[in-house]
Amino acid sequence: MKKPYFLYIINPAGICLFSYNFKKDIEMFQSDLFSGFITAITSFSSELNENLGYTEQYGRLPAIPLSLIFEIMISYVDQLIGVLVVEKKDIDQDMKDFLKSFLISFLNKYEDRLKRWNGNLNAFGSFKDEIEKIFKKMELYSFQ
Numbered sequence: 001m002k003k004p005y006f007l008y009i010i011n012p013a014g015i016c017l018f019s020y021n022f023k024k025d026i027e028m029f030q031s032d033l034f035s036g037f038i039t040a041i042t043s044f045s046s047e048l049n050e051n052l053g054y055t056e057q058y059g060r061l062p063a064i065p066l067s068l069i070f071e072i073m074i075s076y077v078d079q080l081i082g083v084l085v086v087e088k089k090d091i092d093q094d095m096k097d098f099l100k101s102f103l104i105s106f107l108n109k110y111e112d113r114l115k116r117w118n119g120n121l122n123a124f125g126s127f128k129d130e131i132e133k134i135f136k137k138m139e140l141y142s143f144q
Contacts, residue, residue: 014039
């Protein structure tokens with residue numbers, strides 16, 4: 001299993017709380033611009049489905065194709081949005097499970113801090129180590 005390219009965690013206001021670059025030789029998207037885009041498109045999708053009479057379970061956008069090669073995977077836990085930028089050929093249940101596990105771990109670790117968050121993005125920087133632990137646990141992460 002290959003590594004994803006980028007990982008983002010976004011709050012309901014569209015602020016990127018945390019990002020991680022798995023491919024150090026490739027520059028990440030600008031996090032503020034990217035998180036605003038993801039928030040806007042997921043909100044649009046939910047609102048459209050709601051207006052058409054579909055329940056929330058049908059209104060959550062699971063992915064956005066970027067090209068024939070890349071895709072943005074999206075997962076939701078409570079109010080948080082998790083995003084992985086991956087190659088389409090690498091998408092499988094393990095990759096989906098990783099994204100969900102990452103979000104749950106982030107929420108469990110920072111739940112109290114998120115409730116009283118003051119805008120300091122450095123509060124979540126230490127979560128980088130957790131990503132590698134989750135990858136190793138799921139046997140997806142290959143140390144070079």
